[in-house]
């Protein structure tokens with residue numbers, strides 16, 4: 291894949307120039323331009339390369355300079371600040387104007403570096419970037435990916451799936467992206483790099499470019515959807531890839547949440563309760579909107595927060611109430627014909643609630659980004675915005691609920707369920723209780739005790755961490771180790 295006519299090379303985030311040093315060791319005929327924004331680093335790099343005429347260092351911000359120049363080769367390990375660590379508005383506008391594209395305001399700086407570098411490739415030019423892989427699967431990444439596909443230069447993506455992190459920042463995962471500004475192929479090849487030795491694959495693949503490698507998953511650019519999470523192109527999670535799958539209903543029963551038949555009448559926040567003088571003992575704590583629940587654990591303090599924020603987190607529980615304010619409110623309902631509605635008309639009395647004890651786990655009914663499971667530690671009830679998940683008693687009752695819940699948080703669990711989702715278009719999925727009851731899960735009871743302990747410890751860490759994704763990924767890795775068909 292290498293460019294045989296490599297003369298002009300750019301290293302846009304030069305640092306101490308490790309890439310340039312390696313390149314010069316291989317080829318002494320290249321002219322390298324480097325950009326570095328940091329005074330001190332720039333000084334050190336200049337000292338380092340003072341006797342090297344091939345290197346031309348600029349103490350400048352790469353993003354706003356050098357737009358007029360093009361290169362045969364660009365190699366870069368850009369800064370990977372989050373969008374809030376730099377003046378994203380100004381830089382994003384600069385890129386949008388120069389490249390005539392639209393970007394999301396949360397776009398990370400490293401992808402902006404990449405977009406600019408691709409623009410600066412000469413015909414037949416090559417570009418290599420090592421960057422976090424997060425944008426491949428995030429919302430802000432959709433527009434970046436759409437633009438990358440439009441450039442028709444993407445050739446290889448190597449996604450690091452190491453046990454340990456490649457970057458020091460523990461929340462970052464990495465990938466190498468190789469681009470070619472040529473017409474030799476329109477294929478993009480994805481490869482998972484699990485071990486340092488797998489990096490030798492990169493060498494072989496580059497040497498055989500544009501042939502498709504047996505170790506890669508290759509797609510025509512037109513087959514790739516920028517709106518999808520690209521892990522679907524490189525991860526192999528499907529029902530057929532796992533052993534020890536059993537029906538979800540072996541462990542649990544999924545039931546819909548409480549249907550009131552008239553939410554406006556039955557739901558209460560604190561100010562409405564005050565207005566009608568309804569005492570809290572006639573109100574059942576109940577989550578009414580899925581949007582009110584953030585994170586994957588719902589605790590009593592979370593409930594109190596919603597209560598203080600005057601969110602609707604109660605429903606009227608008036609059966610057998612003799613309180614005059616409650617009676618009054620029920621009369622008001624009858625005057626409004628609430629008692630004649632489809633569901634209420636069939637109940638006795640019409641304002642009786644469905645018998646549905648709080649469930650230890652909820653799952654959201656409508657999903658845009660995969661199933662959302664929530665551990666209901668607060669033990670409050672829920673309306674139909676969530677389904678209730680009850681653990682069955684019996685032979686599986688020895689499974690700690692947290693172990694089971696930790697499993698449900700993983701991508702593996704979600705993707706196995708995915709086959710049973712009803713698509714509502716526009717990325718919206720709906721799961722009816724039976725779609726889940728009939729879904730499959732890994733038989734986590736069959737895990738050795740040591741793995742169960744490890745998962746429980748990670749779940750505990752996950753509850754205390756503000757960025758739990760990396761921990762959930764580790765739980766997933768343990769599951770893959772035991773349940774992948776290859777193992």
Ligand SMILES: C[S@@+](CC[C@H](N)C(=O)[O-])C[C@H]1O[C@@H](n2cnc3c(N)ncnc32)[C@H](O)[C@@H]1O
Nearest residue numbers: 303304305306307308325326327328351352369
């Ligand atoms: C991840 S480091 C690259 C390390 C480099 N490969 C090396 O060998 O040291 C990123 C470098 O880019 C520099 N940098 C950050 N923002 C920049 C910008 N807008 N323009 C140019 N350099 C920048 C940083 O100061 C840092 O030295």
